[in-house]
Amino acid sequence: MKTIELVGYGHPDRFADYISEKILIENLKKDQNAKVAAEVMVTRNVVFLGGEIFSKAKIDYQKLVYDAIERVYGQKWWPNYQKIKVINDINSQSPELIKIQKKEIVAADQGVIYGFYNQKRYERILMLYQIIDNLRDKFAIAPDWKLLFNQNLQELSISVCGIKKNKHNQIKLFLQDQFLKFNLKIDVIVNPKGEWLICGPLSDTGLTGRKLMIDTFGAGVSHGGGAFCGKDFSKVDKTGVLIASELAYKFAKAKKVKTALVELNYKIGDKIPKVIVRTYQNNKMDEFEYDDYKLSLNDWIKKSNVYNLDWSEIVLKGGVIFYLKDILK
Structure with missing residues (x-):
């Protein structure tokens, strides 16, 4: 788990x-x-x-x-x-x-x-939602996003909708900083497939x-x-x-x-x-x-x-x- x-x-x-x-x-x-x-x-x-x-x-x-x-x-x-x-x-x-x-x-x-x-699992899930709330306060991302978090691999893969590619590295750095507040050093991968601009039931x-x-x-x-x-x-x-x-x-x-x-x-x-x-x-x-x-x-x-x-x-x-x-x- x-x-x-x-x-x-x-x-x-x-x-x-x-x-x-x-x-x-x-x-x-x-x-x-x-x-x-x-x-x-x-x-x-x-x-x-x-x-x-x-x-x-x-x-x-x-x-x-x-x-x-x-x-x-x-x-x-x-x-x-x-x-x-x-x-x-x-x-x-x-x-x-x-x-x-x-x-x-x-x-x-x-x-x-x-x-x-x-x-611990409860806390990790709540932590991830809190970090995403902070991300949405900082960047104008769509409400449609998805993530995989693997603590053993120390990796987060996240796809966010509504953000141009030139902002992806800023999001990566922001999320890494958020994890550090929980004493976690995590590698972050943002939008592995590239830009995602059409969200929700439209896609x-x-x-x-x-x-x-x-x-x-x-x-x-x-x-x-x-x-x-x-x-x-x-x-x-x-x-x-x-x-x-x-x-x-x-x-x-x-x-x-x-x-x-x-x-x-x-x-x-x-x-x-x-x-x-x-x-x-x-x-x-x-x-x-x-x-x-x-x-x-x-x-x-x-x-x-x-x-x-x-x-x-x-x-x-x-x-x-x-x-x-x-x-x-």
Whole structure:
């Protein structure tokens, strides 16, 4: 788990994630009992909205999309975006799924979900986002960027959009100086393919859930395969990651290990998952089933603050890490 990949919130896939979360948040603002599974595809001429929603809320989805584009790209990075077509094919959620949620929130689908804790990896991801924020304050780069950071090789490869080639060396020197503030001497490669001036959906198609590793803990950490974004809290692909990561943190502290991975198994309709714990120390893994977890999905949601947060803003910042960093202390 030595290499970290990140992409900016203007990356088309991350932008699709953002719209999906905006759909969730706008429905929950008007109906806290809303059940949402929103999928988005973004191209240069069309934004397609799909999925299933059960909600009393009345949402102007075209305005939601245009507001999202203005927030992330504006006219500078997506000229004349008001001319794009918004296709809304969101349907009502299956009445069979609605029925099982009437008494309390239970798992709306089956799933294998992983939570993870390693303080150093958390810190490195947050460090990289901070450095990119500093870069964007200094240079007028587009919100679409991508990087690979390998601490073993002491190397950062970063592609930034919107900057002419004659600025690349200035960016390299700036980033090297930023790493020195963290006592890291890093070789920086800027735009290995050369200039990149057309960003976001004008150059690539975006799809909800296609950056699911970046939304969570990055390459090298187990993932169940279910997307995090655009789903209400009955969807264990979302809530399960948060629950499992809290447990991973607790086991890491209790066992005095640096790394813990928690696997949750939910059947559709389950209140409480099966829990498997793996801890890692000195290249050794210890695995065991944890049968003492008794907190139902409904009760965890009640005790948490998940309904009080704007998850679209958390996605813009960088994903799950930006929720967990304030919880796991």
